[in-house]
Amino acid sequence: MGTAVKPRRPFRQRSVIPGFGLTLGYTLTCLGLIVLLPLATLVVKASGIGLSGIWEVATDPRVFSALRISFGVSLLAALTASVFGGVVAWVLTRYDFPGRKLADAVVDLPFALPTAVAGIALASLYAPNGLVGEQLAKIGIEVAYTPVGIFIAMVFIGLPFAVRTVQPLIAEIDKEVEEASAILGASRVATLTKVVLPPLIPAVLTGFALAFARGVGEYGSIIFIAGNLPYVSEIAPLLIVIKLSEFDYAGASAIAVIMLAISFATLLAINLIQAWSRRRFGYV
Amino acid sequence: MFDGNPIKLGAVTQRRAALLGLALAAGLALTGGARAQSEILNVSYDPTRELYRDINAAFSEEWKAKTGETITVRAAHGGSGAQARTVIDGIPADVVTLGIPSDIDAIVKLSKKISPDWRSKLPNDGLPYTSTVVFLVRKGNPKGVKDWADLAKPDVKVITPNPKTSAGGRWNFLAAWGYAYEKDGKDKEKANAFVGQLYKNVPVLDTGARGSTVTFAQRGLGDVLPTWENEAFLVLEEFGKDKFDIVVPPTSIYAEPPVALVDANVDKKGTRKQAEAYLQFLYSDKAQAIFAKHHYRPIKREAAKAEDLALLPEIKLFKIEDIQGSWDEIQKANFDNGGLFDQLSKAGR
């Protein structure tokens, strides 16, 4: 862990504030026991079948298609959440209308609502005999028990990330810049696309990545509404549960490690976006 | 600026400490309370929730009368495979009552917590009751489903659970296969093709029998639900007889949901006496009558009420072991990684 690194420079800068050893030690202990040790066990378990074994699991058609569904649908859902989330964030920050504060509070609902509750609610709404499902069925759209159902659930849980990362930045936009742009003769559309939007891009990307990462791993809300059909609507986390039910611990661990690696990459991407944004725009 | 704060915060901290203490006490009470009582755990499969509620109450009553000891029988339900997995991973189950023999074999093989000769330790190979697979269809049977062959017709949508995780799903799969095998001149290739055709008609593959029933009955998906006989009756009772009909196919499978003692756990917990008595109780007249009441097929028909038995129709039942051999072979050929089900879903997509 961090302390194991032999520093040539002093490990930390001097400070009069006490408690460094205590708090850092406690932090590292908790982190090690609760997060790192179990995750390391997972990696060890998966590596039991070797890299070639993991590759074999990943390229197994059923696993591959589950991963593709999880990542593909999550990508689409994060994209949708980002677009509509951007509109929502803009409307909530820039305009005043009755019920704005209520709408603002509602955005966080998916954070607070347990996923299982969201799952049964969405399933009963979008089933062919549900409130929305019935209307959609009339125009020939099936939602529940298809990949569309997975998509809906992922948009639901991803939305707050998309809205909340962009919102503060919209609030911070200096209106004088917009005024200057307008006074210099730019149309409103030009002002928006050339002046307002570019600085928002890193935040939008961050929100997108967070929504994506959350969607990929989501389980509770999806199993109720997805058809769980191999090659069609079976998501990777469900396949882990199925592998466990088949007593295939190594297989389950391998899928978990693959998902973990991709989540890691996503986290890394977020950090890179933010670093780039710091250089380019001077803030996160 | 900070004058008022220390006092307030002190109070907050104290309250938090009190809360924490309360929480810990509650936690101790929760675990401590569970230990003080004579208690056994029955880890069971999905559709037996209502059944074991009655059985457990009856057993507690009898045990109390016989020994004076109060006993609580806890139950855990889920897909049969998932439940076997929890036993392997260390759930303190005293007895398992699962949906298919291969799941108990898996516990034997992977954890050695159950004795390999579990079949011979109880009467009738550890089967206090049996069951079979029948069809549940929408009222009036609009698609005219009468036999297994109708399930593979192109315009019929079939709801069935995932045979990889659900015992009911496995019985459905084996029943369809066995039907085609017997009918088509005992040709395995033809039977495989038939089952492949049938699973092309499956739009939703839930992880447990219960999930499939909810999808079919509550969500209104599909035309036919091949399911445990007891589950079909339960749907009629829960959702109303005016919505669904039961169709009994001329032939179906002899479904064997076995029970077994988890030796390693009862010896450690010191509950062998209670757990063995519980399993023996399943063969008693009282329990046999309860099985029949919940539409399972009791092995002692004379113990059940005539009106309950009357509801269980005569079907020509075949044993899958007679066709495919031992449970090891059945499990491997059909449901293990790369087995028939995997081949079919790969081919079917």
Place this chain on the structure above:
Amino acid sequence: MSEALAQGPIKLPGDEALRPPASVVTERPVVRWLLITIALTFLGLFLLLPLFTVFAQALAKGWAAYFAAFAEPDALAAIRLTLTAAAIAVPFNLVFGVAAAWAIAKFEFRGKNLLVTLIDLPFSVSPVVSGLIYVLVFGSRGLFGPYLIEHDIQIIFALPGIVLATIFVTFPFVARQLIPLMQEQGTTEEEAALTLGASGWHAFRTVTLPNIRWGLLYSVLLCNARAMGEFGAVSVVSGHIRGLTNTLPLHVEILYNEYNFVASFAVASLLAGLALVTLAIKSVLEWRYADDIAAGARRH
């Protein structure tokens, strides 16, 4: 920066005359109302409708049926278990979060970014994987399996496993909120208190804690909501023993699978109610103490 957040939508009080007409810094009314309609429709369809469904289904057969769902001993046991698990997991993460934030925000040391990333890790781990890892560590065939069997210690399929899984999924909540907040506040106030002779603990209690209290409360609130609502991770380690290891979200699923839809949605409505209370308190905190929680809120 944070003042802008506090004010919410930027109005131009009083000095409109000095500025160009409002139309150059906002959209035409038609566009504006169109956007508002899109946003509200989207929120209504995706967020409010499911919420509404929960309560509508819960009350589909009247209040008597609704309350009957809570009279069941299994439901009460589930409520008790959920409260117990949260009562252990949340304070744990509170203490961890404060300690981590103190170490990270008040000191400069090497490897800090890595540490922050590692604390963040549970956010991006699938709940199912969170459960799986504890099975691999504490299961009979797991890392400590033989030891636990020998000493007769039950971790998974019992309260400790449920608590551990809950702690894992809510691990970053408090730390993540407090780190930017404490960084923004710097160390000068604590240094002053220490120079004046306060002990470290005293300085923390009288200087740091008042500064972060609203942010702390805010994060504990979110942590608690997630702790009580976790499904996937707990589902893998619970074992689903009725009346013993079923938490509220698992109980929702069980009732749902027993065709007891009214009871299922009734219990779900309890959790939805908890979510609404959480949102209400959260909003109040945001409106009243925006400055105090802003630094952390930006990250969420």
